[in-house]
Amino acid sequence: MRILYHLPLSPYSRKVRLALAEKRIPFDLRVERVWERREEFLEMNPAGTVPVLREDNGLVVADSYAICEYLDEAYPDLPLLGRTLAERAEVRRLVAWFDGKFYAEVTRNLLYEKQMKRLMGRGTPDAAAIRAGHANLRPHLDYLGWLAESRVWLAGSSLTLADLCAAAHLSALDFVGDVDWSLNEAAKDWYARIKSRPCFRPLLADRVSGVTPPPHYADLDF
Structure with missing residues (x-):
């Protein structure tokens, strides 16, 4: 297997x-x-x-x-990187945005400091980094919300790896209660749509020792 x-x-x-x-x-x-x-x-x-x-x-x-x-x-039957050159370029740009910029400014400052440091035995969380992560989340959610309002999905008319990438980062943060969804309604609506897809069910069933996700984590109508 x-x-x-x-x-x-x-x-x-x-x-x-x-x-x-x-x-x-x-x-x-x-x-x-x-x-x-x-x-x-x-x-x-x-x-x-x-x-x-x-x-x-x-x-x-x-x-x-x-x-x-x-x-x-x-496995090209269900393409996730876009069909045209322009679509593929936009998907790659957004994946780089979330895996690079969003990770550096938000995910690392929150998830790494609050969870991974403990698991890896690398000391106590850096309070300044955590504050920066929360502050940086707002403009990123605003940008995500703008994309969601401007397009059917983040990179265009169909769901792509850009949506899965953004949702992967946000779901990990949401698991530890670090996403304030009231900051942007359009971003929340987009996340609710992707969260309702069958591919998301195993993530919503995840459990991690020592961490209890908030009640809304697995709620499709959060």
């Missing part, structure tokens, strides 16, 4: 889980505690990061974006 090595709250792992589920590709999940630096895992991915996908034939693909590109080429 195809295996995805992941961490439940990793937004990059969540992005690949959503892509696999949206494409209806069966897979098994295996939690990989990357801070343990397991030798067998490092042989698959010397970078020591998740996600890593191992196919039935032994092919190993590491890095969330490389995995998603691979999935779109290997």
Whole structure:
């Protein structure tokens, strides 16, 4: 069986889980505690990061974006990277936005400081970073809301990897109660739409030791 090595709250792992589920590709999940630096895992991915996908034939693909590109080429029936050159460029731009800019300004300051630091034994949360993460969330939600109001989906007329990427980051933050959805109604409506898709059900069922998600996390009508 195809295996995805992941961490439940990793937004990059969540992005690949959503892509696999949206494409209806069966897979098994295996939690990989990357801070343990397991030798067998490092042989698959010397970078020591998740996600890593191992196919039935032994092919190993590491890095969330490389995995998603691979999935779109290997299983093209339900494309997630857009159909035209312009669409694909816009999807890539937005994926880079959320995996790069949003992660650096919001996800890292909140999720890493409040959850991953504890798991990895890297000290106490940085209060200044957490304040910056909350402050940075508002303009990002405003931009996401503008995209959602201007288009059917974030990158255009159809759901793409851009939507799955944004939802992966926000769902991880939402799991730990760090998204104030009252900041932007359009962003909340977009998230409610994608949250209601079948591909999202496994994420809504996630449970992490020591963390209790807020009641609205799995509520489709939050």
